[in-house]
Every structure is written in structure tokens, then in C-alpha cells.
Amino acid sequence: MKVAVLVFPGSNCDWDCVHAAEETLAEATVERVWHTTEDLTGYDLIMVPGGFSYGDYLRSGAIARFAPVMNAVAKAADKGAYVLGICNGFQILTEAGLLPGALRRNTGLKFRCHHSKLRVVQSNTAFTSEYGQDEVIDIPIAHGEGNYYCDEQTLEQLKRNNQIVFTYEENPNGSLEHIAGIINEQGNVLGMMPHPERAVSDLLGSKDGVRMFQSIMKVWRERHATNVN
């Protein structure tokens, strides 16, 4: 399995994603990929990490969506590669139109960083198959603009297609329907505000993030086996 972790100017969770992927995906090769890269062919999983790409100036993710690598992400996603956007990565994916909706300023207007309880409301995805349906897991958040919003029609679609994957047990930011993470219709692009890469060992206070990586590995193995056959 080949994993790309994108690096924009101002990304700051890129190394955390690299380490988490390396520690949880034993057979994976993980590479940091610069924002100017125009081709992501060959990568099975593309992680769009957290941070403050381009300083989050203008609006979170609004500048990053124009980076050359984002065209490549769209193409790779089209071809079925898994894309996981975390925090700023989620914001970038919504700005790039790979996921619907937008992330607004937290209702409390303050940055919030703490452990948070998430409910896995959709365990039937490539990213969550190792969790139980409706299982409550502990994944930290750290964001100032994580207040998910979309129009009613989009929300209806999200619900109808089972695209809402994670919800907060205690809504920290005013997100619509407590939404913490959503997936695209095709089921290969997931964006979430909480940081699974920060929940990979007991020393970090939780290792509930590990199973997300294991879920991806599992489907990759299944798919890989099918391809070989």
C-alpha cells in the first residue's frame, strides 16, 4: 500500500500523519508529497493533513484548493484512490468541491483543543469498517473553524446516502446535526475535523484512531486481492 501525505506551506500535521500511517500500516510505504506535485498516480491513500495551509489567510483551505496537487487529488479520487482529509484537510476538500458543505468559525469563536467523543454513525465505509456501528470513540479535536454547515438539500442528500460518518457526542463547535466527519457519495473521500492521527497510542490518551487506518488497510487488501485474481 502506498500512502501520500500532502504538504502545503503551513501544513503542520503532515509528520503526525506520516508517523501514524507508518506505525499502524505495517506494509505501507508512506511519502510526504509537496503541494506542487501534479501527479498522484500509484498512491492508494492520499492524506490531506491538518495545519494552517497558506496561513488559513482569506479562509481556511481557500488558497490550498488552487495548489497544483489538488487537481491530482481530484483525478486520483476519480480513479478510486482513498482520500482522507483531517481538520485543515477537511476544510481543503470542501473548498475544492470534493466534499459538500463548508466549515465555519466555531460558535464559541474560540479555537478548541481537547479529547472528544465521536459516534461512528456509519461503520459501513472503507474508513470505519473496524469500528462498531454507533460505537463511541475518543478522538481529539483542535480547530477554530470546525462548524460544519450545508444547505438543507445537501443535508438531505448526506442523510439519504449515509454520508454522515462521525458525529460529536458533545457538539464543540456548533456543527449542523453534530457532524464531525462526512464521506463522498462514492465512499472513497472522507473529511473529518477530529484528528485520528493523534489517537494512536495509550500514551497519547487514546488509540481509537488506529482502527481507522486498519479499516483502510483491510479494504485495500480486499481490493488488492481481487485485482490480483
Place this chain on the structure above:
Amino acid sequence: MQRTLTKNETDAVLEQGKANMLKEPSAQQIAEERIYASMGVTDSEYAHICELLGRQPNYTEIGVFSVMWSEHCAYKNSKPLLKRFPTTGERVLVGPGEGAGIVDIGDGQAVCFKIESHNHPSAIEPYQGAATGVGGIIRDIFSMGARPIALLNSLRFGQLTDERVRYLFEHVVSGIAGYGNCIGIPTVGGEVMFDASYEGNPLVNAMCVGLIDHQDIQSGVASGIGNPVYYVGPPTGRDGIHGATFASEELTEESEAKRPAVQVGDPFMEKLVMESCLELIQSGIVIGIQDMGAAGLTCSSAEMASKAGNGLELHLDEVPQRERGMTPYEMMLSESQERMLFVIEEHNEPIAMEIFNRWGVICRQVGRVTDDGRLRLTYGGEVVADMPVRGLVDECPVYEKPSQVPAYYTANEQVDTTNYPEVTDVNDALFKVLGSPTVASKEWVYRQYDSMVRASTAVAPGSDAAVVMVRGTRKALAMTTDCNGRYAYLDPYMGGRIAVAEAARNIVCSGAEPLAITDNLNFGNPEKPENFWQMEQAVDGMAEACRHLSTPVIGGNVSLYNENAKGAIYPTPVVGMVGLVHDVDHITQQGFKQAGDIVLLLGTTKAELGGSEFQTVIHGVTEGRPPVVDLDVEQRLQRAVLGAIQAGKVQSAHDAAEGGIAVAITECAISGGIGVTADWQVEGMRPDVALFSESQSRIVLSVAPEHEEAVVEWCAQYEVPVQRLGVVGGDRIQLRVNGKDAIDVTRYEAERVWKDAIPCLMQ
């Protein structure tokens, strides 16, 4: 990236700059109108500068001298005191004098850390003042070649009942958060205290901790005659001109007019500068590198030349500029942020340029190393300033200020702090103390900080010390900031000792061996003999504790003139300490862990209420003498506790600090999410005094029942008194003293009071 100007545009900028120069005062005017005085230069210092130059300084030169000779850069009032600190030790690789100190942690790795104040800028413009304080200390760390891995801070404000104080508190915290969160370095710890003495003059001390391999250690040295000197970072603007001088005088009503002396930070830019500079350092081509902090281009160039014993020529037309028509004076004194200066050999330029181009960071050659020991500035091909480097860096006069024991200190000797009317409703007193912002939970603060980025934070804010893991090893680093200004006010000598002892105690409670400290001496105007006495005493107290506990001072910062209309702040000698956790299995926190565990109190409780939170909150006074710390006792306590932790026999450890045993036990219960039932024998002492006394050298441990005996015996070997307080469990915090009910509250009630106090005040 900035567009390169055309020849015509460059000429126009130069013309404008030259025209502006003509508007600046002449050397003669500076002398006759004593313009130097407004820059903080005294008559005798001015005469000395004339002597060093052999003529009268021009406007650029007097500007450069004034910042180099400010307290902030030259430590002219504090140097003799700083010499009293122990600064060496087996593990010390770099001591004071460089950007930051460095201590060995084994296996070819080392920890690099420093604390620095940004008090005056934060008093005027709290968000940017605090943010740029964080930015500055981060540059100090990565300019040494270290990768910053954690941030801490130490903050002081007036009372939160005051509107202006709330404004400062709110914006200082968000400034710290805004910078640290964006650049991606976790803010893992710190302390916040509130007292009227800080009203109008808050303290904002920021600390950064970095990790470095021994072979990567850099020095800010401009060596190799003829080598090019490069400027890195965003263009220079007119912001922060005379910031260092501003920091070296008292805040007055006119200070508001100096708001332009406060710089504006751009953490995104600093992230790019940091990554590119670390990559440059890793490439192995750097000869010398230094950040442009206080006094910007002036200080960095003069110090780099001085360390090499060389000279430096800077071509100011080459300095990237953000504003049109800047004069040499303005460029030299600007404190625009996120800038660095470095020296490499000329043939390595392509390597450097490739790195900075890739990161989109401006890098431009602005000068050369010379052999004549002069700092020479040219502009438009003309020499506009020519000064001896030694004169700038080493010849600043050092003042031995007069010192005098303040009247309040003498008067306090007579105060009996054990005779206040007895408080019989101890539950009520506990709630009042828990709800005092100094003691209350700081969650409102630290929840705004990203404390987990880098995915290495094992103990986030809220315990005795923060713990950050060293990736790829079993080791971790514990870190804390500590100081109780009330103790330091009542007895600066004892307050200084306690600051070091308590920091070390916190480090030990987290399972680490204390390594070294960085200090931030926050005091009032040193020209007032009573203030200077406080400084002297505090430094002596700290120095003694450092020697005793084997934690040398590897660097620090001095912030004087912290006064407002009502007088000086409490003397606040903040200690930033780092310790080494030898194995992550030793990491220990303050929260009780399991029902049935035994609660032990190590140390001796005396009737010591001077400077306590209880004294202030319940009796409304701060008087008498503070608690006494016996450094031998302290050392034995710390050895005993660290040994017991390392032997795997301790469940939780928490030092008794503000609020005494009452608060310590309550915090253990709240943090652990489990109650406690205790029965405490304290011979001949009133329950209120016993519970809220802030006697030093005490630690509350919880241990599994099967380890109780071993821990008690272990402590006996170190002659540390141990008392069995009670048992962990249930939902109540029940504490009987001498057989009588004293505290009996639910954990939930206590937690609400403790957690809601600051959010309620801030609403």
C-alpha cells in the same frame, strides 16, 4: 514572493530614503538638543559613545547604540546579578550567552530551551504583543539548530473583575494560541496568576523547548573574512522601531502612543522561515546563524560579528523593504518579525537559494564579514554609519545600583499569620479558594491552545508538569513554569528559592529528573533601591536553590521597569524548568487513579499562611513572611519521590502548592474523577490553618495498597516524614482533621466551582 524591483524603481526608493534621511536630526542637533535622552541614553553614556567613535554620532549611529545599550540587550542593570547564577553542569552543552541554552539528554540528543518576556508590548497591544513573544522565543530555539517541540508560558494579570484586565487576559491568551497553533508547536503548559499588582502591567513570558542532535548545534557567529551575510524572511517595515528601548522604561499614559513600537506577527511566515532554516542547518553549510529579535538587524549583526571577533559591513539598499523610503535608521531599528541573519561560504549560495526558493522565503545577501572589527553600514554606496563592534556589544556601562531593604519587608516581620479568626466553615473556605482565578482550573485558557500537535504530548496542560515524548526513544521531557509573586514580594530571597524548588518538585511529580532552568526575571524599575534589593535577593535565592538541586541556569531573560501608576509589580522571578523522563513508564500525573489506593502525604505541615491563597482570599491581606523552604529537606523529598515513581510504586503524585493540602487533595480527586476519604492528624494546629497552610516540600501520593509499606519504608530511608491520609474512592471529598469533620463536599460540586470560576468571570 516579492517582485524584484526594476532599476528605476530601486533608484526612486533610494532617492526617497535619502530625502527622508535629510529630515533626520544632524549629529550636532542630537548633541545640542539632547535627542539621545529620548532614546534612553544618559549624558554620560552619550559622552562615552562620542569617545568610542572619536566624534559625535549621527542619527543612525545613536539609534544603534541606544538599542544595543538598552537594558533589554545589554543587561546593564542586571549583569552583576546574573553572574551569581550557577551556569555549568555535567550535562550543560551550551550555557547563557547564545540564543538558548542546551542540555544533554544522552544518546547524542539534547534539549534546547529558553524563556523570554513580552510584557510591555502585551500591555499595549495584547494580541500581537503576546503572539510576537511566542514567535521570538521560537526563533531563539530554531536558530540554535533545534526543532521546537513544545511551548509554555507564564502569565500574570490584575484582577478579572476589572474590564481592562479581562480584555488583556482574553487577547493575550488568543495571541499565544493564534501563533502557536498556526506554526504547529504544541502549547503544553504554563501558569496564570492574578493579582492587583499586575494591573496595567501584565506579564507575558513565553518559553520554547526544542530537540537537537549534538552535531547540529549552531552558533551566532560571523566568521571567515569575506564571507557573505544573508538576510532571510519577510521584508523589513517600520514596525517595532525602538521596541527594545520601549521595553526598558516604565509604562506611562504616553505608552499608548508607542503602540507602533509593537510588532505584528505572521506565524505562517515563521513556519516557512523555520522549516527552511532547519533545512539549511541540516545541509551542513551554515557558519553562523542568528535570529533578528530585539533591536532587529542591529543586534543580530553586532552580536554575530562580536562573537567572531570580526567586523561586518551591511549594504542597506539590499535589505528587502516593505515600505518605501526607509532610512538606514529605520531599517536598523525595525523589529519586523520572522527574520534571520546567517553566514555561509560564497560557493554554497546555490544550496541555500534552492532551499529558500522552494519554501517561498526571501533570502538576500546584505553584507560581508570584515576583518576590521567595525559595524559599517552603507546606503546608496555611501557609508552612513561606522561603529566599533566591541563598543556596541561590550562597552555598555554596567551599573551597580544602590539597594535598600523596603520598609514593608521590615514591618512584615512582626506580623503573626497564625492568629486570624478561625474559619469554621471549611467547606465554604475551600470553595472560595477553589474559585479564586489563581487556583481555579485554567481549562478556559489551555483549551484554546493546540496542546497535541506533533502527536507527542503524553501529559497535556492541567497536571504538575507537561510531558512530551521523544520520538524513537523510551524517553520523554517534562517541563513547567513556576513562580509565586506573593512569596517573592513578602521575601524575595525565599520566593526565589521556592520558585526553583517548586518547579523541580513539579518535574519530579511527573516522573522526571530535573535537568536545568531558564529564568525570566520580571521586576520593577531597578533605579529604585527597594526594587533593586528585591532583584538581588531573588537572584540569590534562586542561585542557591539551583546549586542545591543541581539545576543550573542555562539562559534567560530580564524584564525590568514593570510598573504602572500605582507602583512596581510583585517581583516575579519565573522559573522554566525541563526534566528528563528516563522511561515513558515513569510518567505520572496528579489525578487519583483507582478506588482503594492509599493516599500518603510526604513532608511536614507547619502553620505557614504568609502569602498563601487562603490569606488573600479569606482574610484579604498579603502579609507576614512566606513559607520557608529547607533545600536539604526538599532534595531528600524529591529523591524519595522520584525513586518511588521509577520503581513503579506510585499511582499519582501532586505537589501541595497554592491552597495547601485542601486544594491539592481536591485537585487530585477532580483530575482523577474519583473521590477520597481522609483523616489527618496535625498536632496542635487549627484545621483551617493546617488545610490551607502552604508549607513547602510536601507531595501527595496515591499508591496501591500492596505498595504502601514499601513506599513508607523507602521514604524513611530518605528521612522524609510520611502520613497516611486516607483512601481513594467514592464521589465525595471528605477530609477530617484531628478527628473532626473539616471538608465534606461532593467531587462534582468542587469541580463545578473550580472549573466555572474563570469562564463565569469572562462571560
